[in-house]
Amino acid sequence: MTRRETVGRWLERRAVALLGVATVAVLAVLFYYPVLTVFADAVRVGGAWTSSFVREVVTDPFYVGALGPLLSGDLSAVADVAADRPLGIFGFTAYQALLSTVASVAFGLPGAYVLARYEFPGRRTLRSLTILPFVLPSIMVAIGFYAFFGANGPVNDLLAAVGVGRISLLNSLEAIVVAHAFYNAPLVTRVTTAAWESVDARMVETARSLGANPYYAFRDVLVPQLLPAVLTGALLTFIFTFMSFPIVLALGGLQLATVEVWVYSLVQQLDYAEAATLAVIETVVSLALTYAYLRYEARQSSSSRAANPPARKRFLSGVRSSGAVSPLAALERAGIAVYAVVVAVVFVGPIASMVVESITGPNGLTLQYYRFLVQRQIEGASFQTLPGVAVRNSLFFGAATLLVALPMGVTVSVLTARGGRWARLADTAAMAPFAVSGIVVGLGMLRGLVFGVELWDHRVQVTGAVAIVAAHAVAAYPFVVRNVSPLLGGLDRSLVESARALGATRFRALLDVELPLVASGVAAGAAFAFAISVGEFDSTVILATGSSSYTMPVAVERYIGNRTLGPATAMGTVLLAVTSLSFVVVDRLGGRWEV
Template structure:
């Protein structure tokens, strides 16, 4: 008996179903690793015998006061970051010098450094070069560290817009008699204002979820929503109170994320020709030297203080801290932590690139509901703090077999979840630049969708994909917030160990923490140099991440 061929409608449905399968990969991955811990938090809070109303839990934890401190600190950090970054934006956007690659690396490096390392660096700066100014800890030290961390956000977001401003509009203004300053105010500034606002909103977002910096520099005196979630959940194991603060934190972060997206979309149209960087002439050289000194002051001095302090942990020159790094006989298992950090970050990078590439391809190829849901879920981790996520995993593992909670694969999976939004942010623009006619030509010659992607898309996005992989690796290696909750004896990453060492008394522990921090700075700098070298010319790395 001959089986009749499927009807055309059935074939079309089958093709649509098969085409929707890739969209399920990011949806399932993010759903399992992102939504599940949040659901576990909510379930545990409502099932807890001591559960109280949300309002009562907020009253007990002084949530509104914590919210005020968090918002005020994040807003002040955003304003200071914009002010500090403004001269550097001008340098990166308009000046052409042989060493601009080094400048880009220098600007980007602080943003990808582990926050615990930044905290250690500013502790070293406050007790060294700035000793006597009261900046070794407290709110002042935290604000300085936040500015150091987030200058790259402002520089990259604003300079990307500045470089696309039509130079002919500036020339026309000058022809009509406008001075250089007036031409800037009338032509360039209106186009930069939305970008500045969007960058400030992003800085606010990142600072409102700051954890490592406040743990190191707050000395327990500065309490924010993020640190109090950790204290209530881990320190006191008051689940309902911790969950209530997590809900408040989620609301704050989502509002900041939506504001950043809204402001980013309100930028006026720019020219595809863009502006050209020029060699400085005359008085511009003075401005270049002044801004270079300003850049060194904010971005080099803290790292330099960390290096010096690592060699003078007790006031005398010594390499004891570095010897501990690779001393297997030491009670401080830094070598084991380093090995695990590298292997975990590499595994996280592979996962993040694979899932992020699928999500980015879906976002640029499909417009149906499944694709949109999968793509939205892939970037949702930006909207929840790492501490809330980590705390959710602690609760979730109580419902799962013990082998899951102690698995060495759990931390790489969580690190990948945090890096996926960055991979998507860097790959989507690259895929959008692939000419559709090349794909159509390959399809006409008989290539299937997978072959078209392998032979057409992948070679053209290779540099962007390599840069995304580098960012994913360094972000995974430096993740501190969620990993703090999940680390066990055999899965302690280097940032978590540094935070632990900073809380222990003794000069040896301080020396080891400083030396390990310098090691992470060196690794991060090498990866950022690779990213800047590999990224397509003129491309700006996506700004995203977790503190």
């Protein structure tokens, strides 16, 4: 055997372990180091450790409201602060997240009821749409709300037509809450529908046979089994909306700033120490929430899917032999009809309005906004944001992210699919990017890798496109894990053992046996990773500042900032087309999101 063959055999036998080490190294450099850099900026100044920034933030009423005087010992100022600024930015961030969570649950539960209880044409497509929060860029949602609820949008046109008059619906807490519900209600629907379909119908039948009416059977049998899923969806929604950035930035601005928006504002002012301090406190809170979610999920993981799920009934059931509809069925249909109207207004209206706005001008249908984008691209250097560059960058970053996130996600999936304490630890590490916002990752990369690190008298820098792809890969690879890991865990282990017994290495068994059997999950994870990269905004808007590495979401935000809604909706429609293609791939390949 030649030396080359010997080395090849050695690498193949240890390929899985080497991939694991490489994944840990990539995460350490691209995720944990930037996050720790932010932490260091908050407690280290001029080479000396200090807690002054943290003390200033946690005692400043601007940030913590009435809690500030309490922590500083100035009890006489509590009443004045409570009257003037009771919540502070952190309190307002939690308050809007709580309202957004309540609205998301309120919008999401009726959808879960319809999908779990009824069979109707288009049900599968409608259920697939519940993965929209993971593929639709949030800045595009903000554009849709501008187009739909804006001063000249359809809602105000309708109000003016009925004599109410035009009112300001944007730049308000209500607009932020509804936009968050648009984004997160499908998540609640998806999680709750899966739980509803896992309820054993025989338990309900037993309760009915013992004399319970439909209401008590629902309250005492169904609700206790659905409650964990509802709480899971609510907790995830609270985490996501607590760290929300693009929607609040576009619909609220600094007047309704959350922690994320204020951190971004401080970064623009080059006030890195204060920005880092806010980011650290926010990260600690979100880590605690994510830890609570993981603990709660672990306690619920022992429940298995029901062998006898409840049968769905046809939507037109409830008709008596005489042709009349029973009162209960009529009331239920009326409620579903009202919910359908709400869905059309809140969920369909903004996206449809964005598309319509992009082809509508003062004199009717037009392509002037698309021509504007083309003209801006042709004129080139005289403009800061070129549409063609944004599209090219988004597609390139998406493909590059795919090449990094896919092997990382598959490797983590292999490590977590076997179970055990180390598997749980790896799964917890895979969830870390959900607890750390893109703003924190972007700020950490800017302060660390972009500014440069001294290694052996050499400054190592990761800038431009490489830094953005790194940030996107960190955000995207957990979605690969969540698509691949459940499928790997469900495979018959005897297949791998048989391959190993026949002489295959662990890596060869993975390539030739396991991955072909979970190819749909790998492909769906790849589509998720690409879509997440294309729509990622939080870290990109920091890393692309002052460079030509901006993407379509960043271009959309810049067009909004210039008050040119027409071109912004045109660019948003282009972004919608790209992400919709990714969504179709996810749907066709059976994309899933396991929580």
